[in-house]
Structures are given as structure tokens and as C-alpha cells.
Amino acid sequence: MEHLYEILKHVDGFIYPNEIELQWGILIILYPYITGLVAGAFILASLERVFKIKVLRPTYHLALLTALAFLIVAGLPLVSHLGHPFRSYEILTTPQLGSAMAIFGFVYLWYLMVVLLLEIWFDYRYDLVIWSNESKGIKRRIYKILTLGVTDISPKALAWDKKLGYIITVIGIPSAFLLHGYVGFIFGSIKANPWWSTVLMPVIFLLSAMVSGIALVMFLYMVVSWIRKVKIDMACLDEIGKFLFMVLILDFTLESLDQVHRIYEAEESFEILHMLVTGKLTYTLFIFQGLMGTIIPLLTLGFFRMYLPKEKLRKPIYFLVSCLVLFGVFFMRWNVVIGGQLFSKSFLGFTSFKLGMVGLEGFWMALVWMIMPFLILSFILWLLPPWKKHSEETV
Amino acid sequence: MPVQLKTLIPLFAVFIILFLIARHFLIPDSFGKYGHYRANSIDEIAALPINYAGKAVCIDCHDTEAELLASDAHAGLSCEVCHGPNAKHADDYEIKEYLIKQGTREFCGRCHSLNPARKIEVINQIDIKEHHPEKENCIDCHNPHAVWELKE
Known part of the structure; x- marks a missing residue:
């Protein structure tokens, strides 16, 4: 019982006993963050494919593969947070249809199996067949398996690839x-949680997901180009910047609308939320998410709409903007997940959150999950390099 | 039918069938008997060791304290709220390893230290540093079983 005295020092005002310790830590922040990056990257890819924005072509495959690499990791922070990986299949074998959380397995599988893998397969099938003939050893075998035995590359079959x-x-x-x-x-x-409970939440999450996904592809496109020592397609980069600007405006407007609505309504929870925002969330909300993650990128990209500086200057600025946006959206998730647990449901007090470095819920664990998708992406880019695709010229 | 679908449709069908077969074997026998959970888990949980004895058991032996307690402001509290879980002590009087008899300023202060967010009409509160600093512990003056009775 002694440990309670130590913990109580971090509590202000009155809170219920079960609110002292936060149940959802940094791993639960990573879950919406990584999932958002997937959705955002995919939506950027689909702009090229469905809405025929040809100038985005250089990032199309990169965006798709990024979405796949991040989707593979998306559920893992949850599994590691829950701490029972060998039970995780139960979410699929005994689905509780009345619970929104329990449906995640199916939402995830649908997106992975029916959308991403199939789209990438149709897109790469021609190349897989060619590569399986050209390469040797283990790579040849992998490509053979990936074709799933469909080796028909007649114009008719390729037309079907495109169509499907x-x-x-x-x-x-x-x-x-x-x-x-x-x-x-x-x-x-x-x-039960006034900081979370708003109908705008799915829309806000979606828009910030698009913002972060677009910024991620922008970031990766520049990094991959530097590593490969090829020239960055500035028209493409400008176009991504334009979309990022557009979505950022929508995201900023909606999030502000949500807050304005909250302030004007000033329900009984308002006082505690006001204290939360001006107290424990000051840095993460106003400085990290608001100023660095939203206002500075918005002003910079908005300025680029009026005046485009030289390429030499534009490149590092785009790079910086994409990093800032990624940083800001991470803290948007932080503010939602952590912020919602800092105040008591009695509206009379606060607990506090300090991120530990070690441990299963600590910083290093989170870093592992955050680095993982980049490693997976490196592997996928090695296996399925978009820049070595044959179909670009022939089909 | 396009050649791709000739492979993909059977492949997905195989996946789904394999999943259904795996599901058949993976679901525990007693699942769904009473609701969306494994019915056997009820017996398993019931078989876990018990930590709290409960007020009724304490009163069996400690009737003097119980009588005192019932007459005053702490009447609503269960014994183990302050003394800690003591099912073992209830089984064997000699086992007193978890029995708490502290009454320190910090211990009582968990409920009674001044906190503006706590209603003073419901819980009496004092500044645990300023309140009679010449005494060390709360129980030097107060009897927790009869809280208004001050010791000499």
C-alpha cells in the first residue's frame, strides 16, 4: 500500500481510485497514428489512380507500398499493449458484434486482404512474372510464389489487371x-468522456490521417530519392504540397470548429477541460500540435500557393514541413489519448502521465514499433522496386 | 472469366474454409453457454484464492470493535478498508502478516487530508501537517473505531 503515497503526489484535486494510473499509454497513441498513416498514404495513391492526377505518378507505388508496410505494423502496438499475443486470434474466431473495438480484426483484414494486397498484386503482376524469369536463386522463387501461378501476360490479361x-x-x-x-x-x-465524445471525432481523425499520410509519402519520396541519388520531380512534390495544404485547411477548420462548439456550449465538463487544455496539455496542444504541426505548415504551404521560391530552397522547406506535420499529428493523437485520461470523471481533479523509457509501455518499445514499418518498407522496396517496374513503359 | 480471378477466387475460398476449420477447433467447448464468454471461466475464477474475509466474518470474533464502529461516523466502512485484506487471518488467527494497524498521518490523510475537491460535509478534513503537530500519529488522540472519542 506504501506505493500509493508516492503516486498520490502526482494527483491534483479529487479523482476516483481507478483513474490514478493511465490505462492507455504511448502504444495506444501509436495505433491511431500508424493506422492514420496507412489511410492517408492510400488516399494519396488513389488520387493518382482514380482521379487521374498524373503528376503524382512518381509517388503512386511508393504510397501504396508505404500503406502496406505501415498496415502490417498497425495492429501490433495493440497486441503488445494487451500483452497476450497468443490470444489475439480470438478477436477473429469469436467476434463480439456488439462491440466496436472487437470489430477491428475484420476492418483490418478487409483492408489488408481485399484492398491493399490485391491492388498491389494487380499492379505488380506483370513485373512479378518478368522478374521471376529474370532473377535467380531465392528471389526468383519468391517472385514465382507471388505470381500465385498466374503467369499469363497477354495484352488481354494485362487489360484485366488494370481493370480489376x-x-x-x-x-x-x-x-x-x-x-x-x-x-x-x-x-x-x-x-462518458467529454474530451472524446463528439460526432466530429471520426471526421477529424480521418482528415488528420490524410494530412499525416500525405506528409509521410512526401517525406519518404524525398528520402528515397536522396538515397537512390535521383532527381526529385518538383512538379510532383508541388502537387503533393498542394493537396497537403488543402487537407490541412479542412483538418484545421474542423478541429477548430469542434473546439469552438465545445467552448460555446460550455457544458458542465467545460471547466475541467479548460483547465486541462491550459494546464497539462499546453505544450502538446498549443505548441506541438497547433503551432508546429498546423500553423507553420499551413502558412508555409499557403505562401507557396502565392509565390514559389527556387527549387533549392523549396526542397528543404517541403522536407521540414512534412516532418513538422508528422510531428504535429503524432501529438494530436497524444492529446486525444492522453488528454482524455488525465482528468477525473468527477470533473474535480487530475492525474498525471509521465512516459517511462523502459518497460513494455515505455518509449523504447514505442520506438521499436515506430521503426518497424520503415524496415518493412525497405524490404518491400528492395523486393518490389517501383523504379524497376517494366509496366511503366510497355503497358 | 479473367485468368486472375480463376486463381484468386479459389484462393480466397480456401482461406475462408481454412479459417472456418481453424475456428471450429479454436473455440473453447463451453464458449457461448451463458453468454459471449467461456462458461468454464466462472468455475476457474471461483476457484481462485480469496483475499478479503468480509465484515461479517471479522465481527464474529471482534465484536467489541464492531459495536464501537457501528455507533459512529465510520459505521459504513468495512474493516478491511483500513486493515487490509485478511482472509488468511480469518482462517488462522495467528497469521497477521498483512494486518495493518498504523493510524499514521499519511494513512488517515488518504481520506481526511484537506482537499478542496472533496466535500467537507461528507468527509471531515484537516491539514495533516498543521493539525496538532506536537503529536506524531492520528491514533495518538483518535480512536478509529469510535472517531469522536478522544484519548487522554
Whole structure:
């Protein structure tokens, strides 16, 4: 019981006993963050495919593969948070249809199996067949398996690849919206928590997902180009910047609307939320998320709409903006997940959160999950390099 | 039918069938008997060791304290709220390893230290540092079983 005295020092005012310790830590922040990056990257890819924005072509495959690499990791922070990996299949074998959280397995599988893998397969099938003939050893065998035995590369079959891939992308857009809207719904539907419970939550999550996904592809496109020592397609980068600006405006407007609505309504929870925002969340909300993650990128990208500086200056600025946006959206998730647990449901007190470095819920663990998708992406880019695709010229 | 679908449709069908077969074997026998959970878990949980004895058991032996307690402001409290879980002590009087008899300022202060967010009409509160600093512990003056009775 002695440890309680130590913990109580971090509590202000009156809180219920079960609110002292936060149940959802940094791993639960990573879950919506990584899922958002998936949805955002996929939506950017679909802009090229469905809405025929040809200038985005250089990032199309990169965006798709990024979405796949991050989707593979998306559920793992949850599994590691829950701490029982060998029971995780139960979410699929005994689905509780009345619970929004329990449906995640199916939302995830739908997106992975029906949307992403199929779209990438249709897109790469021609190359897989060619590569399986050209390469040697283990790589040849992997490509052979990946073709699933469909080695027909007649013009008719290739036309079907295109057609079916297109259909999948069209299905994929609402699916991407569903995936991340769903994650927002998980928080937005918790009616006992006034910081989360808003119908705008799924929409806000979706828009910030698009913001972060677009910024991630922008970031990766620049990094991959530098590593490969090829020239960055500035027209493409400018176009991504334009979309980032557009979505950022929408995201900023909606989040502000949500707050304005909260302030004007000033329900009984308002006082505690006001104290939360001006107290424990000051840095993460106003400085990290608001100023660094939203205002500075918005002003910079907005300025670029009026005046485009030289390429030499524009590149590092785009790079910086993409990093800032990624940083800001991470703290948007932080403010939602951590912020919602800092105040008591009695509205009379606060607990506090300090991120530990070690341990299963600590910083290093989170870093492992955050680095993992980049390693997976490196592997996928090695296996399926978009820049070595044959279909670009021939089909 | 396009050649791709000739492979994909059977492949997905195989996946789904394999999943259904795996599901058949993975679901525990007693699952769903009473609700969306494993019915056997009820017996398993019931078989876990008990930590709290409960007020009724304490009163059997400690009737003097219980009588005192019932007459005053702490009447609503269960014994183990302050003394800690003591099912073992209830089984064997000699086992007193978890029995708490502290009454320190910090211990009582968990409920009674001044906190503006706590209603003073419901719980009496004092500044645990300023309140009679010449005494060390609360129980030097107060009897927790009869809280208004001050010791000499």
C-alpha cells in the first residue's frame, strides 16, 4: 500500500481510485497514428489512380507500398499493449458484434486482404512474372510464389489487371475512409468522456490521417530519392504540397470548429477541460500540435500557393514541413489519448502521465514499433522496386 | 472469366474454409453457454484464492470493535478498508502478516487530508501537517473505531 503515497503526489484535486494510473499509454497513441498513416498514404495513391492526377505518378507505388508496410505494423502496438499475443486470434474466431473495438480484426483484414494486397498484386503482376524469369536463386522463387501461378501476360490479361486493380482502388477509397473513421469512432463513441465524445471525432481523425499520410509519402519520396541519388520531380512534390495544404485547411477548420462548439456550449465538463487544455496539455496542444504541426505548415504551404521560391530552397522547406506535420499529428493523437485520461470523471481533479523509457509501455518499445514499418518498407522496396517496374513503359 | 480471378477466387475460398476449420477447433467447448464468454471461466475464477474475509466474518470474533464502529461516523466502512485484506487471518488467527494497524498521518490523510475537491460535509478534513503537530500519529488522540472519542 506504501506505493500509493508516492503516486498520490502526482494527483491534483479529487479523482476516483481507478483513474490514478493511465490505462492507455504511448502504444495506444501509436495505433491511431500508424493506422492514420496507412489511410492517408492510400488516399494519396488513389488520387493518382482514380482521379487521374498524373503528376503524382512518381509517388503512386511508393504510397501504396508505404500503406502496406505501415498496415502490417498497425495492429501490433495493440497486441503488445494487451500483452497476450497468443490470444489475439480470438478477436477473429469469436467476434463480439456488439462491440466496436472487437470489430477491428475484420476492418483490418478487409483492408489488408481485399484492398491493399490485391491492388498491389494487380499492379505488380506483370513485373512479378518478368522478374521471376529474370532473377535467380531465392528471389526468383519468391517472385514465382507471388505470381500465385498466374503467369499469363497477354495484352488481354494485362487489360484485366488494370481493370480489376481500378475496381479495387474504387472499393479501397471508402475502405480507407472506413478504416480510419472507425478508429475515430472508437474514441468519439465513448460517451462518458467529454474530451472524446463528439460526432466530429471520426471526421477529424480521418482528415488528420490524410494530412499525416500525405506528409509521410512526401517525406519518404524525398528520402528515397536522396538515397537512390535521383532527381526529385518538383512538379510532383508541388502537387503533393498542394493537396497537403488543402487537407490541412479542412483538418484545421474542423478541429477548430469542434473546439469552438465545445467552448460555446460550455457544458458542465467545460471547466475541467479548460483547465486541462491550459494546464497539462499546453505544450502538446498549443505548441506541438497547433503551432508546429498546423500553423507553420499551413502558412508555409499557403505562401507557396502565392509565390514559389527556387527549387533549392523549396526542397528543404517541403522536407521540414512534412516532418513538422508528422510531428504535429503524432501529438494530436497524444492529446486525444492522453488528454482524455488525465482528468477525473468527477470533473474535480487530475492525474498525471509521465512516459517511462523502459518497460513494455515505455518509449523504447514505442520506438521499436515506430521503426518497424520503415524496415518493412525497405524490404518491400528492395523486393518490389517501383523504379524497376517494366509496366511503366510497355503497358 | 479473367485468368486472375480463376486463381484468386479459389484462393480466397480456401482461406475462408481454412479459417472456418481453424475456428471450429479454436473455440473453447463451453464458449457461448451463458453468454459471449467461456462458461468454464466462472468455475476457474471461483476457484481462485480469496483475499478479503468480509465484515461479517471479522465481527464474529471482534465484536467489541464492531459495536464501537457501528455507533459512529465510520459505521459504513468495512474493516478491511483500513486493515487490509485478511482472509488468511480469518482462517488462522495467528497469521497477521498483512494486518495493518498504523493510524499514521499519511494513512488517515488518504481520506481526511484537506482537499478542496472533496466535500467537507461528507468527509471531515484537516491539514495533516498543521493539525496538532506536537503529536506524531492520528491514533495518538483518535480512536478509529469510535472517531469522536478522544484519548487522554
